[in-house]
Amino acid sequence: MATNPTGHRSREEHKPVALALQGGGMHGAFTWGVLDRLLEDGRLDVEGVSATSAGAMNAVVLAYGLQQGGADGARGALHDFWLAVAESAERYNPLRWIPWLKGTHSFGLDHSPMYAFADMMLRIFSPYQFNPGNLNPLREVLESKVDFAALRKRCPIGLYLCATNVETGKIRIFTGDDVSADAVLASACVPTLFQAVTIDGEHYWDGGFMGNPAIFPLIYHCDTHDVVIVHINPVVRRGVPTTAADILNRINEVSFNSSLMRELRAIAFVTTLIQQGKVDRGEMKEMLIHSIRSDDTMSALSVSSKYNADWDFLCKLRDSGRREADAWLAKHYHDVGQRSSVDIRQAFL
16 A cells, blocks of 8 residues: 555555646635545645646645645645634735624625625725735735745755736746745736836736746646646626626626636647647657636626625635535546546637
8 A cells, every 4th residue: 555745545546646736825724625635545746737817726725734744734834824814814805894894794695785795995096005015814814824035945846826017027936046925926917906026127017917827837837748727717698798897896806817818829739730640749748638627616606705805705716616625526536547528629719
């Protein structure tokens, strides 16, 4: 009976995979749930993670937890991180003293006036106006939960954090010695919410504009051929949006999925060439793509709920992620290392 690097034992074969974690604000708690279930299962060994925004936060907490205590350490670290996010949001929320704005935080229909109001204000005022001191509570949470110096010294997995250069529009991948709290905050820098993050004289916004997340680092730097994509932004949303809020929400979803879909198109093209024998397998790497997502769950949430760090809401998203990961493991674990478990052309192209 084999033991994997995360410390779990299983009678089944352990399989290496790379993870690609999307960003999407507080909806990243869905990814927390996916990771929690995969770690609990223990049969997949994570070789590398490419991640953006909330995905980048999940990635560094996952890596640090694995370093400190294996799979159980990672599960505990993710729980503690998201709890700290909820506590920080409550502590810094300027609207918490206005009872009639609080509303409720139902899972399927989050239309709390507080978050709708916050979303409206972010469309009117720049963070350079409403937050001239550049306060970012996420920095405090990150630095309290992750020892970045220790992580850089001995990171158990490959980390590839995506950010967008504001001036050049190019993608920047932070990895190795460049992984820091600043790098994570750059990857998660929503430009309507935070001032651009400056690193070595360059200015960065959310990585979702150019890679949500980027797949190419996993192709180039990981030995495994299997990539498990954890989606936050719905790929499919039925019906045509007609209100201003719904139109802007769908524009956001399409924009933040576009870079990923372009990479998947390229992967599908190369895969076809390899399978048809037009390219030697030794010249190009055939990737096996897997997908964990719940468009129904995410489509039911308002865009303003991405700012909702209410603990009950985060836990419900976590539980949804656990269910989706559990279903994926039951149906597709045996596909890992053998074949893609998602038809890229049908699902994304």
